[in-house]
Amino acid sequence: MNTQELALVFYTILVQMSVGAFVILGFVHLYAERKSDQKNADEMSDRALLAIGPVVVLGVLASLFHLGNPANAFRAVSNLGTSWLSREILFTLLFVGTGAVFAVLQWRKIGSFRLRQMIALAAAVLGVAVVYSMSSIYQLTSQPAWDSLATPINFFSTAFLLGALVLGVAFVINYSYLQGKKDRANIDIQSEMLRKVLQWIALSSIALLGLQLVVMPLFVSQLSAGNAAALESAGKLTSEYGWIFAVRLVLVALGAGVFGLFLYRNALLNNQRMMANYAFVAFALVLVAELLGRYLFYAMHVRIGI
Amino acid sequence: MANQLGFYVDMSRCTGCKACQVSCKTVNQLPLGVTWRRVVEVDGGEWIQDGEQYVPSNVFAYFVSAACMHCENPLCIQVCPAAAITKRDDGIVLIDQDKCIGCRYCEWACPYGAPQFDADRGVMSKCHFCYERIDGGEKPACVEGCTYRAIDFGPLDELRAKYGDFASPAPLPEASITSPSIVYSPTSHTLAEGSPMGEVMNREEL
Numbered sequence: 001m002n003t004q005e006l007a008l009v010f011y012t013i014l015v016q017m018s019v020g021a022f023v024i025l026g027f028v029h030l031y032a033e034r035k036s037d038q039k040n041a042d043e044m045s046d047r048a049l050l051a052i053g054p055v056v057v058l059g060v061l062a063s064l065f066h067l068g069n070p071a072n073a074f075r076a077v078s079n080l081g082t083s084w085l086s087r088e089i090l091f092t093l094l095f096v097g098t099g100a101v102f103a104v105l106q107w108r109k110i111g112s113f114r115l116r117q118m119i120a121l122a123a124a125v126l127g128v129a130v131v132y133s134m135s136s137i138y139q140l141t142s143q144p145a146w147d148s149l150a151t152p153i154n155f156f157s158t159a160f161l162l163g164a165l166v167l168g169v170a171f172v173i174n175y176s177y178l179q180g181k182k183d184r185a186n187i188d189i190q191s192e193m194l195r196k197v198l199q200w201i202a203l204s205s206i207a208l209l210g211l212q213l214v215v216m217p218l219f220v221s222q223l224s225a226g227n228a229a230a231l232e233s234a235g236k237l238t239s240e241y242g243w244i245f246a247v248r249l250v251l252v253a254l255g256a257g258v259f260g261l262f263l264y265r266n267a268l269l270n271n272q273r274m275m276a277n278y279a280f281v282a283f284a285l286v287l288v289a290e291l292l293g294r295y296l297f298y299a300m301h302v303r304i305g306i
Numbered sequence: 307m308a309n310q311l312g313f314y315v316d317m318s319r320c321t322g323c324k325a326c327q328v329s330c331k332t333v334n335q336l337p338l339g340v341t342w343r344r345v346v347e348v349d350g351g352e353w354i355q356d357g358e359q360y361v362p363s364n365v366f367a368y369f370v371s372a373a374c375m376h377c378e379n380p381l382c383i384q385v386c387p388a389a390a391i392t393k394r395d396d397g398i399v400l401i402d403q404d405k406c407i408g409c410r411y412c413e414w415a416c417p418y419g420a421p422q423f424d425a426d427r428g429v430m431s432k433c434h435f436c437y438e439r440i441d442g443g444e445k446p447a448c449v450e451g452c453t454y455r456a457i458d459f460g461p462l463d464e465l466r467a468k469y470g471d472f473a474s475p476a477p478l479p480e481a482s483i484t485s486p487s488i489v490y491s492p493t494s495h496t497l498a499e500g501s502p503m504g505e506v507m508n509r510e511e512l
Contacts, residue, residue: 004410068408068428075388076407085387085411141483142381142417227500228477305417305479306346306372306512 005298007065012134013162013287013294014059015092016155018052019127020163021170022099025049026124028167028197035196036189038113042106043178043186044193048170049103055166056096088133095130098123131159144226145233145301150219153211154297158290161208161256165283168201168263172276195267198275202264205282209256216249229304236300244299248292255285310378310397311435312462312487313449314469315371317496319456322347322369329451330373333436340422342433343373343448344512348476348497350504366495366504370475371457373448374399374420374433375486382412382421382432390430391421397462397487398435406430417479418486419512435459465489474499477506 025045032041064070077093079086102119105111135155138146175194178187223234237245259282266275322345330336330343351365376399383391383399390405391412401412401421406429412421413430424431436446444450449457458465469489473481476497490496497504506512 066409068410068423068425068430069406070408072388072405072407075390075405076409077387078389078405079387082384083387083411085385085409089387137411140381140385140415142415142479228502301414303414303417303419306344306370306419306477306506 004066004068006295007062008298009291009294011059011063011066012155013158013290014055014062016131016134016159017162017166018056018059019095019131020159020161021048021052021055021167022127022163023124024160024163024167025052026120028171031197032193035193036186040186040189040193044171044174044190044197046107047174047177048167049106051170053100053103056099060092060096084133084136084139088130088137091126091130091133095123095126098126131155142303142305143301144230144304145223145237146297148219148222150215150222153215154293157208157211157215158294161205161212161286162283162290164201164204164208165256165279165286168198168279169283171197172279176276191270191272195270195272195275198267198279199264201279202260202267202282205256205260205286206264209252209260212252227304229302232302233300236302237296241296241299244292244296248289248296251285251289251292255282255289259285308463309395310462310487311376311440311459312397312465312489313373313375313446314458314460314465314489314491316456316458316469316491317368317370317475318491318493319454320345320369320371321454322367323453325451325453326371326448326457329447330433333439333447333451334434336431337424337426340424340431341511342420342422342431343371344419345508346370346372346477346512347507348504349507350495350497367507368475368493368495368497368504370478370490371448372418372478372488374435375418375473375484375488376435377487378485379483381415381417381484385411385415387411394437398437398440399432400434400437401430401432403427403429403431417483462487462489476501476504 025048029041029045032044064073067073076089077086102123105116135152138151140147171194175190178190220234223230259278263275263278263282266278324345327341327343327345347369349367352363353360354363376397380399388405388407390402393399408428410423413423421430421432439446446459449459466489469491472490472492473486473488475490475492476499478499480499
């Protein structure tokens with residue numbers, strides 16, 4: 001791996017996390033609106049929405065470090081006809097742009113609720129297109145370790161796993177902010193929504209962990225049955241980088257599995273202090289696990305031929 | 307492409323001296339770390355039991371001189387987000403370094419390792435078939451530099467009519483992936499693509 005590929009580790013993780021958080025936040029808002037009203041739903045989700053902005057911008061900035069010649073970066077959308085990289089960059093720009101427009105309208109409550117909802121839906125669809133085109137970049141015949149269904153599955157599972165858990169943290173912080181406000185009329189409904197949403201976040205994390213644990217061995221056995229380059233990649237994953245692979249698996253199982261379960265349990269019992277702590281720990285562990293996993297993705301690939 | 311140019315390598319003449327590689331590097335003034343034409347050494351053989359002892363058997367070595375294949379289906383052009391790579395009318399595939407963004411996507415995609423990163427300039431660099439020399443009626447540096455006259459070039463149709471269409475000695479990939487504009491004359495030891503019998507001995511040089 002070279003430093004340019006290290007930039008991609010941060011770019012792909014941060015952007016995927018942002019897309020996942022944005023999409024899931026939409027569902028949370030829908031739920032909160034039905035459970036209470038628009039105002040309470042906004043109170044719960046608006047600050048989290050604004051927090052996505054810096055994360056995605058940081059990701060896009062990281063991507064510039066991937067370029068040997070960033071002065072030409074504007075040319076990167078010149079081959080939309082055949083290059084998935086061009087498409088990915090276009091979709092990323094559209095996602096960031098539409099998401100930013102939505103965030104401003106939503107924050108300032110400009111335009112009707114319906115209109116804002118439509119813009120948010122458009123941004124969410126663009127976000128999914130970002131992750132899809134990102135994974136299509138790696139569907140290269142020359143790179144058997146990437147040219148697999150495992151790539152899109154992993155990218156989407158990263159998006160939703162990290163997206164869900166980072167929202168958990170955001171909601172916990174938002175709730176403690178609401179608790180500190182003078183007007184605490186709605187704190188009970190906010191507390192009720194928080195613990196319900198944290199339960200769903202915990203269950204989704206456990207489900208996505210399950211998906212990862214199914215895909216992982218299938219992927220390794222697919223590589224082991226492949227050509228020389230595929231075998232070399234499998235060897236890198238299990239020997240040269242075997243310990244990173246092991247640490248990554250332990251961390252994701254701990255974060256999404258064990259702490260996911262703790263989070264679910266404490267949210268169910270409405271044990272507020274503990275569920276806040278577990279939301280933080282689960283996110284931190286899974287973030288490190290996903291960064292290591294993405295590092296492996298770029299460290300293990302071996303090109304066929306010469 | 308009707309008038310596609312291609313390279314021809316007579317593997318039975320090649321001794322692996324790498325004069326082609328050096329000639330290319332000198333004429334094109336390539337920086338450290340960029341080697342447009344590379345010579346792969348593939349060795350193989352086994353030990354067989356002969357009474358009380360093991361003796362070597364089927365020992366062989368051959369060399370594959372390879373540069374950009376100026377493919378009919380160039381993956382580099384397909385994936386380049388900046389549209390910085392183009393194919394001329396005579397089939398030569400060229401990188402426009404003024405347009406290149408240095409994302410190295412072509413390096414991932416090309417199974418011949420042809421596009422290489424020029425770290426000094428931050429852009430990709432690749433064999434351009436010495437197009438300026440060809441346009442001026444000269445031969446490419448590798449063709450001229452080969453001490454054994456093992457490398458030639460010309461219209462691909464003519465090369466194929468003369469020498470056949472073998473394009474994938476191991477460790478080169480299947481020709482169907484990119485349809486490379488190359489013809490190799492194999493030796494009796496040359497392994498076909500995908501064979502596990504030989505091993506590349508000079509990976510760090512490639």
